[in-house]
Amino acid sequence: MELTAGTAPTRRRDQILVEAARLFARHGFHGTSIDGIGAAAGVSGPAIYRHFPSKEGLLAEMLVGISEYLLDGARTIVAAHPDPGGRLTALVDFQVEFALTRPELITVQDRDLASLPDDSRRRVRALQRAYVEIWEDAIIRTGPPRDADQVRTAAHAAFGLINSTPRSAAHTSPEVAGAVLASMALAAVGA
Amino acid sequence: MELTAGTAPTRRRDQILVEAARLFARHGFHGTSIDGIGAAAGVSGPAIYRHFPSKEGLLAEMLVGISEYLLDGARTIVAAHPDPGGRLTALVDFQVEFALTRPELITVQDRDLASLPDDSRRRVRALQRAYVEIWEDAIIRTGPPRDADQVRTAAHAAFGLINSTPRSAAHTSPEVAGAVLASMALAAVGA
DNA sequence: CCGTCGTGTGAACGCTCGCTAACGTCTCGT
């Protein structure tokens, strides 16, 4: 699962995806125009339709790609870390790394999900649910016993904490921010 | 600072604000039409312009109102709690209460800030900055010494954690969610 | 009783947007 793939013939395509993510994060899906995306990617307007079937299709590919990347990463971590403590730490580090590296994708994912067509939205939700379940399982195996609602709330709270990056890390070094977020997240889910 | 005021002559106005918040939270500012807001509020389309100067003006009043409400609440807490521990706990409880009570406002505030006209956006940002500074000050006075960047990141992370409510608390009782979020937030900022 | 004001209406204007159409050009495999 390569999120930044780039063999020669797909360079323009990837560029469009990157610029679209930046613009969606800044202005929202409905606040971004096809012409704007094209201009940012160095082509003009309708050239986008040579690479994507529609504006919604572009968003769909972006969000499905993110969800698959995250779920894949989480599954790899589960396989590599049988011990609960190490697994949870690795999950936290993985999410922190992603949030610090691609903050625009974090923003778009939880802001413009509702703009997806029904089938893509269901697909993304299913992937997200699987991802959350891995977290919930890791949280249950660590720390004090809690009921399902508490664990669910804790998992989402941890995501919210880590994903606060786009609002705060603009002027902070990634190393400092990453260390702070990781230790805060672990302290929070251990409470 | 009354967020849900409602003397007789302003009832329609408040209803419009409430419905607009719901729709903005669901579809985003640019994804919501004036006609849609009117329909949700029981009037049709252009009647909105009897109460607000423009769609942007409506959003501005909403976001400025939220920021003022929060800052006012935080200042009251500061005055009432000179001791660092009690103050931080009260700030956390206040934010948790707000996030659980009005999740749509949380969503709109950090999603559609960029859609504000320049002057309102500056005003909201100034109010938010003052609010964050109160949190930073309370965090500094509690727990281990940290530098400015760490405290800034910690404050935003705490907001992200608490404000995760709109994504998780839909099917959980407010009491359970509130308790979990408050204890997680305190554990996180103490890390 | 009446003029004014607050609040509503439907019609229309002007603009922007997503998308399609028609056409040009460069790259290649045969």
Next chain:
DNA sequence: ACGAGACGTTAGCGAGCGTTCACACGACGG
């Protein structure tokens, strides 16, 4: 050498949007 296909362009369409306009109607102070 040349036809095909990938990729780009500009022009234009139809729809939806925010906003304004002209008008209607009930409440109410003089």
